[in-house]
């Protein structure tokens with residue numbers, strides 16, 4: 001359990017706010033052991049506090065720069081950086097702990113509620129996107145520049161990874177891919193059946209020929225009936 005850095009009281013599981021002294025705690029990077037802060041001021045601005053973000057180096061697989069806000073401890077990742085950090089930090093997970101994932105999914109409540117914030121780089125309103133299956137974290141994403149995590153959300157995603165959330169997601173994606181393949185196969189079979197029935201149209205024209213010959217025989221039959229009738233009427 002994480003403890004408040006100011007008063008050492010245990011922190012609520014779903015929050016970075018200390019219930020005792022009210023201070024905000026930076027719990028996110030506890031999972032990243034060797035990060036160093038370069039404290040470089042970046043041109044990027046915190047979408048919550050509108051102050052400049054600081055650049056920090058997480059030292060994951062070499063240099064790994066992200067931006068952090070000193071006020072709210074929100075983090076900004078360039079495209080694909082968040083996934084790379086999760087992959088590099090949480091390893092050796094082979095089991096999906098579904099009950100844990102369920103509690104992780106319901107635990108996370110954003111302290112900001114439903115709000116739309118601006119991209120720290122281009123200031124356009126970011127999209128709210130569910131991160132992964134059952135993570136309970138809604139990230140803010142600018143397609144071009146990256147994703148914003150509010151304070152506490154990265155730690156939450158680490159927990160999600162450890163509980164096998166990524167595995168569950170991969171499973172779902174695999175199932176989806178298989179389903180798509182099955183549908184593709186079914187589509188092909190239907191097409192095949194259609195072209196086969198297209199082949200049977202030639203059979204139909206065969207029937208037509210037969211039908212034609214049958215029609216041709218009709219007058220013969222008529223002739224016979226007429227002749228027979230004439231014979232009996234004589």
Ligand SMILES: [Zn+2]
Nearest residue numbers: 004007018021
């Ligand atoms: Zn405290």
Ligand SMILES: [Zn+2]
Nearest residue numbers: 046049069072
């Ligand atoms: Zn901030």
Ligand SMILES: [Zn+2]
Nearest residue numbers: 119122142145
């Ligand atoms: Zn942007």
